[in-house]
Amino acid sequence: MTHVSAVKTEIAFERASNAAPWRHECSNDADTALKGLYDAYYSRLLAYVTRILADQHHAEDVVQETMLRAWCHADPLTPDRGSVWGWLTRVAHNLAIDRIRARRARPVEVEVEETVEGATHGRNTDHSDTVINMMFVATMVNKLVPAHRSVLHAVYYADRTASDAASALGVPVGTVKSRLHHALRNLKQTLEHQR
Numbered sequence: 001m002t003h004v005s006a007v008k009t010e011i012a013f014e015r016a017s018n019a020a021p022w023r024h025e026c027s028n029d030a031d032t033a034l035k036g037l038y039d040a041y042y043s044r045l046l047a048y049v050t051r052i053l054a055d056q057h058h059a060e061d062v063v064q065e066t067m068l069r070a071w072c073h074a075d076p077l078t079p080d081r082g083s084v085w086g087w088l089t090r091v092a093h094n095l096a097i098d099r100i101r102a103r104r105a106r107p108v109e110v111e112v113e114e115t116v117e118g119a120t121h122g123r124n125t126d127h128s129d130t131v132i133n134m135m136f137v138a139t140m141v142n143k144l145v146p147a148h149r150s151v152l153h154a155v156y157y158a159d160r161t162a163s164d165a166a167s168a169l170g171v172p173v174g175t176v177k178s179r180l181h182h183a184l185r186n187l188k189q190t191l192e193h194q195r
Helices: 003-016 021-025 030-053 056-072 084-105 128-142 146-157 162-169 173-194
Strands: none
Touching (some): 030 084, 056 084
């Protein structure tokens, strides 16, 4: 079946079901109306979203969210205000695109299988580069002025905010921010000079 004929079939089905039996039969009971909405549109909407996402599980989540939004906004979902199928597909399409964009924005997650002791299966991991980098950074931090070093330690190693670090160090917040800026700038310059 071509794409055009599939669209025509969907439009014909929508016109035939545009009376929205799920709406008229149970307009007094929201839960029953939602069940009617699921019965009338769930499988077609799931197929539509699965084609967009190419992942059944994510598509089910998107359809679930679409149905929840339809339930929350049931009043505007009447045939005289437009196609229910059109509203559902627009909401589902927007949610699917949001999910695709979110997936692209996040780095790829890698699962590492570990034993009880924490060692990796059958791999000899070489941590020498990490150790060398840590030693290099520690040396660079030790070369900083003590005031800059203490601010770096308070903000990055102790995971404090600028105001918390200022309270702990007994200096104004602006001083903490200034020292942090200068410390990071000095580290960057030292790093660029070493390369």
